[in-house]
Amino acid sequence: MNRSVLKTAGHSFRSKNMSKRVQNITVSAIKEMMLLASDIEEPFLLAQGIPAEDTPDHVKKAIIEAVNGPHASKYSILSGLKECRQAVATRYKRKYDVNFDVNTEIGITAGAMEACMISCLATINPGDEVILIAPCFSSHIEQVLTSGGIPVFVDTDEKNGWCLDMNKIKKAITKKTKAIIVTNPSNPSGAVYSESEIRELAKIALKHDLFIIADETYDFLTYNKIPFFSFCQIPELKKNLILIGSSSKEYSMTGYRIGWMICENDILNQLFKLHDATTVCACVASQFGFIAAVNGPQDSVIELVKNMEERRDLICKRLDKVPHLFKYYKKPQGAYYILPEIAFPHKDSIQAAFEIQKATSVVTVPGVAFSPMGEHHIRMSFGGGAVRGPKGKDLINQAFDKLEEWGKKYI
């Protein structure tokens, strides 16, 4: 199944002398749509997940102090500044009352993305199967393929808010299964898996001695006060867990590239080998920003979650008015994405996203990027952030004004 927007758009990719792995993968359609959007003069960017809120002032101040100080110009230690690892530990202690050893269990990376890539490279041998909860985050597919693994997509129940089907997961496990990658809350579906679902997944992983690679980038972002349960709250899973997080969304720091990985020391020492050969260390000034973010006031996070919930309600309200274009079953419970089904006549989700973009300058992401189950869907972010064009509620309203106008022909 072709999931490359750029290929469809006619970009050229050399095959001669290039590795098989790179020919098997694609740029995430999220970024592909952003690349194509760079030609649009006034775009409405619902594609990439960026918070509308700015980086908190005290975080900016700390970054500026670091730039003026003696450390930012120089590499940090491979594992990240000790104060930065301490900030990660503090975050998890505060949020989950779970303790991690600053010296042996935490590594700072150039965003959660690097942590996911090296976790895959460190655990997956060619031919190993990796279970992905579908629809899944697009880059996880590429990371599994880059490692030579075989993505095994286990579909969720769309009509019930994309919830898990444990029987399907159990049935998907074979002797070749190496890991389950879980993004919770889910990007792109907005599902939040419950404590009992997470515990059940952990049980399955332990029974079959699989790794859980848990991308919990959106753990702070659930709506209607739905509780979030982290894999790190299950002590017996620790030996099989690689827990990944990011400062990007919680502190509106997507451009600063700070993420982390948390696991037992003998796994972390393996991950560091790949981290070292990939980025050496995360941007040091950004590390100082994250230290300030965790240790400073958290009002900005509370405000951000509140705003996100309002934007979620707004995008759902606007979607409700165009059932001839898009159909969804339940409001997202977490993260800032919604993945409605395409209701207007179309060939596939790439062509549908192209048609929307061409006709309205509204930039979305074709669902096929998120597994075959995502086909015939479109992902929209209500994060409200955009590198260009309107932002926040204005962005959602103006994008849907355009969509409504254009969609009249399908009524």
Place this chain on the structure above:
Amino acid sequence: MNRSVLKTAGHSFRSKNMSKRVQNITVSAIKEMMLLASDIEEPFLLAQGIPAEDTPDHVKKAIIEAVNGPHASKYSILSGLKECRQAVATRYKRKYDVNFDVNTEIGITAGAMEACMISCLATINPGDEVILIAPCFSSHIEQVLTSGGIPVFVDTDEKNGWCLDMNKIKKAITKKTKAIIVTNPSNPSGAVYSESEIRELAKIALKHDLFIIADETYDFLTYNKIPFFSFCQIPELKKNLILIGSSSKEYSMTGYRIGWMICENDILNQLFKLHDATTVCACVASQFGFIAAVNGPQDSVIELVKNMEERRDLICKRLDKVPHLFKYYKKPQGAYYILPEIAFPHKDSIQAAFEIQKATSVVTVPGVAFSPMGEHHIRMSFGGGAVRGPKGKDLINQAFDKLEEWGKKYI
């Protein structure tokens, strides 16, 4: 041959369920020595290559402006800010009078390291052979191994300043050879390959249709006005060239993590797939810093090269006084490393580096990290930068005072 310092030091690495590739590689001994050094209260850091000079003020100012501006908090486009790609193009136009297309031939990465890693992943299939000019940069070995490639070390002529032996290179080429990785000026040897050597390498690559992956991070840094000739000055090589560079050393920006890759568009489109799934984009505030660095005054670079030459002369003068400890044949011609042979009784270079570190708090890098040819050598950086302890000439002088004192027992 064990090239892992941490393994020797007793750190634990899980093998169960981890991928073969990660078990085949190691953290670069450079960073391993830095990790072990974090326990030393007053270290003399000759291990990691960091310039003593600070990031130029106009670069810092631009980063701060970016932090206060609207863009730094958000992802840049995957390929990097257009102005940042333009800065790379400007740099090469100014330095080599070579034109690159800003829109199709340049990608910004999280340091040269990311560019090297993804260049390997994008070109090397399991079992492919890759020629490394030995002694070679340690991380290039890990990047080849991560990609499933077989490093083929072609030794250079130590007594003649580590110059190339073209016959050895030609003989090393087999049907399986996929690429030649060339670091020029060389890290760790300090050799600078001449125009005729570079042209000869290009000829060999074209004859056998191999990629040249050229890490020219130190292209601005040669001594005694030795001219530097870049692979990009050979137009007919372009279709087989991936050219990699970095802002880290030229503008003292190691902590900011900005590098780049330049190649034909159909290769670049492949590299972007891996870049996207690895780091998304380079730190955006850092990108603004690099734009200012290239477009601003270049006095700092002239000053840095002058200081480096003085530090090179100083470290050679100090080495000349301890022939019972270290032996070298020629002064480094470029970069800021010297790789003397170990002259005191020792088992291997890891044990030698450990002994030095324990006895003197002087942190160096065991030569075995840089290929088997590097064994029985020690790499020292005269960059003069250090995250802790003395810096610049003080660092070199104090480190060698310690070494001299300790080394009396070997006279």
